[in-house]
Structure formats: structure tokens, C-alpha cells
Amino acid sequence: MHPFTYYPAITLDDALARIAEPRHVPIGGGTDLLVTIAEQLADPVAVVDVRALEGMLGIASVADGGLRIGASVRLADIAAHDLVRSRFPALASACEQVGTPAIREMATLGGNLCQRPRCWYFRRNIPCLKNGGSGCPAREGENQYLAILEGDPCFIVHPSDPAVALVALDATIEIACTKGRRDVLASEFYVLPRERLDRETVLEDGELVIGIRLPGAAAGGLQRYVKLMQRDAWDFALASLAAVRRVDGEVRLVLGGVGPRPYRIYTSVEEEATSGGLDEETIAGLAERALLDADPLSKNGYKVTMAATLLRDAIRELAAE
Numbered sequence: 001m002h003p004f005t006y007y008p009a010i011t012l013d014d015a016l017a018r019i020a021e022p023r024h025v026p027i028g029g030g031t032d033l034l035v036t037i038a039e040q041l042a043d044p045v046a047v048v049d050v051r052a053l054e055g056m057l058g059i060a061s062v063a064d065g066g067l068r069i070g071a072s073v074r075l076a077d078i079a080a081h082d083l084v085r086s087r088f089p090a091l092a093s094a095c096e097q098v099g100t101p102a103i104r105e106m107a108t109l110g111g112n113l114c115q116r117p118r119c120w121y122f123r124r125n126i127p128c129l130k131n132g133g134s135g136c137p138a139r140e141g142e143n144q145y146l147a148i149l150e151g152d153p154c155f156i157v158h159p160s161d162p163a164v165a166l167v168a169l170d171a172t173i174e175i176a177c178t179k180g181r182r183d184v185l186a187s188e189f190y191v192l193p194r195e196r197l198d199r200e201t202v203l204e205d206g207e208l209v210i211g212i213r214l215p216g217a218a219a220g221g222l223q224r225y226v227k228l229m230q231r232d233a234w235d236f237a238l239a240s241l242a243a244v245r246r247v248d249g250e251v252r253l254v255l256g257g258v259g260p261r262p263y264r265i266y267t268s269v270e271e272e273a274t275s276g277g278l279d280e281e282t283i284a285g286l287a288e289r290a291l292l293d294a295d296p297l298s299k300n301g302y303k304v305t306m307a308a309t310l311l312r313d314a315i316r317e318l319a320a321e
């Protein structure tokens with residue numbers, strides 16, 4: 001394994017100054033970073049531990065009735081937290097369905113959002129667009145777990161379950177670096193391969209996710225996170241859906257496991273899903289319309305069927321409430 005220095009940061013300024021240096025990267029639980037170093041996909045000279053920093057820990061209410069979650073809070077703690085479970089059950093459920101108990105005990109929310117994709121060509125350093133190659137071997141190859149939406153020219157799927165719930169809950173990601181701070185909506189945090197291939201998020205070198213804010217307007221109502229996997233546990237989503245009907249009546253339907261970022265379906269479909277009294281034909285038509293842009297590869301057409309099933313179930317439930 002490539003050698004590197006471990007640096008436990010004590011203050012946020014200290015951490016930001018360190019990760020501003022070339023090839024110094026933040027580490028949370030290390031459940032993905034250490035693997036990518038071993039796989040020669042990352043070659044930091046130092047990893048900066050951001051798990052003990054004030055402002056990146058804790059879950060607290062904010063004035064509008066929402067919550068702020070520090071980026072270093074572990075997924076197991078989010079899933080078990082009373083305020084998350086009562087106000088934002090879709091997020092609690094998404095965290096609860098990540099990997100295994102051991103992973104959830106180690107993994108931080110910030111690290112989960114910034115984990116690298118799992119495409120096996122990329123992970124095994126087989127030349128591909130993301131690792132400096134000239135084409136995408138998955139296009140004609142083993143693409144069964146890859147994107148059906150927004151994929152071209154590289155068909156990665158973002159693996160994060162919590163990200164899907166955060167987009168449906170209109171969350172905001174707080175980002176800091178030595179030059180200052182900025183907020184980015186969870187729906188705008190991920191970049192598509194057609195925009196850039198060297199990374200999956202809007203983060204630039206030296207930037208750190210420090211917290212996630214959930215707005216009070218998205219608290220309560222009806223919230224679901226449903227995940228379909230090959231195995232019952234310890235697996236990534238083949239397709240997942242976060243469905244939210246807020247107290248103010250607004251609906252969000254966001255798919256996971258189907259593209260390089262959580263895929264929010266057309267707002268016109270979301271609006272019609274709340275109109276009530278929908279018959280099965282109309283529900284099926286809405287699910288079909290939501291997936292009009294799906295463009296499956298040779299071996300992943302089944303994901304369109306899965307996503308449509310998730311959407312039909314969610315729309316039926318939303319319409320019945």
C-alpha cells in the first residue's frame with residue numbers, strides 16, 4: 001500500500017490548512033478512502049482525520065424546525081437519533097440501510113457523500129474514462145450494475161444511499177476551505193460525467209464538507225426510503241427511491257442506484273402524484289413518464305423495471321394519503 005502520514009486534526013482551521021496542501025485529503029471512517037489507496041486510485045501523502053472537530057460533530061435543531069448534522073457524525077448515530085427518526089425518517093432509513101452494522105459504525109456522513117463510485121472497471125484500474133483511459137469498457141462490457149440515466153459518456157452510479165434521501169429532503173451541504181465557506185444544495189452537489197470525469201462532486205481540492213442542514217419545511221409528512229438489492233443486506237442499491245410528501249403538500253421523488261447522481265424525477269410527475277384518486281393506469285403512466293429519459297445499456301434494462309415498480313408503489317401510497 002502506498003505510504004502516507006496520518007494527521008489527526010484538532011481544530012477546523014488546522015484541518016483546512018492541512019488539506020489545502022497538495023495531496024493532503026480528509027479522512028472520516030476510512031472505509032472507502034483506505035480501499036481506494038490500496039486499489040491505487042488515490043495516492044495522498046497525508047490523510048487528515050476530521051472526526052474530532054467541533055462543528056463537524058453533533059445533531060442539533062435549527063430555528064426553522066430543521067436539523068443540522070455535523071459531517072463527521074457516523075451513519076449509525078444518524079439512523080438511531082430520535083430527532084432524525086421523528087422529523088426526517090427517510091434519512092434515518094437510508095442511513096440504516098447502508099452496508100453492514102460495522103460499516104455504519106465507522107462511516108461518517110461526509111465520507112459517505114464523497115465516496116468514489118463502484119464501477120468495477122474503474123475500481124480495478126482497467127483503463128476507462130475516469131482513470132485516464134480513452135473509452136468506457138462498460139459500454140459494451142459488464143454493465144449490469146451501472147447507470148440507466150444521465151450516464152453517457154461514463155456510466156458510474158453514485159453509491160450513497162443517504163444522498164438520495166438528502167436530495168428528496170431539500171438538504172443543503174455546508175462546505176469550507178481556507179478561503180471561506182459556501183453552501184450547495186444536495187441536488188447540486190454531484191456533477192455528471194459529461195461535465196467532468198475526474199471527480200463526482202462540486203468539491204475542489206482543499207474543500208471539506210462540514211455539515212448538512214435539513215430544512216424545517218421538509219420535516220414530517222410522509223417519508224419513505226426503499227432500496228432494492230441483489231442480497232437482503234450488505235449491498236449497494238440496484239435501484240432505490242426516496243419519496244417525500246411534505247406537510248405543505250409538496251412531493252419529492254428521487255431515484256438512487258440508477259445514475260451518477262440522485263435522480264429527481266420531473267416536477268410535473270411529482271405534482272400529478274398528489275392529485276388523489278389515481279387509478280392504476282394513471283399511476284403506471286406517471287411512472288413511465290418519470291423514466292422517459294432512461295437509456296439502459298445491454299445488461300441493465302432490469303433497472304428500468306425496478307425503478308418503475310418503486311415509483312408506482314410510491315405514487316399509489318402518496319395518492320392514497
Ligand SMILES: Cc1cc2nc3c(=O)[nH]c(=O)nc-3n(C[C@H](O)[C@H](O)[C@H](O)COP(=O)(O)OP(=O)(O)OC[C@H]3O[C@@H](n4cnc5c(N)ncnc54)[C@H](O)[C@@H]3O)c2cc1C
Nearest residue numbers: 028029030031032033099107108110111112114160161209
Ligand atoms: C461492504 C461495503 C458495503 C457498502 N454498502 C453501502 C451501501 O449500501 N450504501 C452506501 O451508501 N454505502 C455503502 N458502502 C460505502 C460506505 O458507506 C462508505 O465507504 C462510507 O460511507 C464512507 O464513509 P467514511 O467516513 O468511511 O469515508 P472515508 O473512507 O473516510 O472517505 C471517503 C472519501 O470522502 C472523502 N471525505 C471524507 N470526509 C470528508 C469530508 N468531511 N468532506 C469532504 N470529503 C471527505 C475522503 O477524502 C474520501 O475521498 C459500503 C462499503 C462497503 C465496504
